[in-house]
Amino acid sequence: MAKAKKKATRKDAAPAEGATTTVAAPAATGKKGKRVKAPKAAETKAPPPVDLEALRKPVDEARTALAVAEAEANEMTEKARAMVAGAKDAYRKAVAPYREACRKAEVPCEFEGGRGANVSEKVSFEVERVEKGVRVAVKGKPGTSEVIPLAALKESINKAAYAFCEKHVGPREKVGNKGGSLSNRLRAVLR
Secondary structure: OOOOOOOOOOOOOOOOOOOOOOOOOOOOEOHHHOEOOOOOOOOOOOOOOOOHHHHHHHHHHHHHHHHHHHHHHHHHHHHHHHHHHHHHHHHHHHHHHHHHHHHHOOOOOOOOOOOOOOOOOOOOEEEEEOOOEEEEEEOOOOOOOEEEEHHHHHHOHHHHHHHHHHHHOOOHHHHOOHHHHHHHHHHHHHO
């Protein structure tokens, strides 16, 4: 088989005799081997003159309009608060006699609102660590002093506190969460 002749290309061609060869500088490449364009020469054009006074006038007008709008909004907010306060006051004045009549008639009032009365009177506890346990008493009630043994407290502080409150203060449904405050006091003493 005969070999085919290879065509000569510009690269393969030898330079003509007497001609000088120059080597081109390698092209600049960036990340991932891509060619980077050379930066153009910076053109030094003078920016056109700007009339600052002409631009400042709309800014000043907009700032003034903003201040006026904020003042109007504040005024409207104050008026709205005054209206609501007046309406609440009128409602309280109208409901008070009705509630009183409902109480006298021993009928539940459907217009209950605001803060309700306390569930029970305030109770404070005297808590002191003693040799065999913790001495607990209700302040202001003589004869409520009791020593809760350490074994009962190690088993459950909450059970011991609620048992004491059931016995000396009253049932939880009527007196509220007095046992919770006593159990917190007991934990503080036992630390």
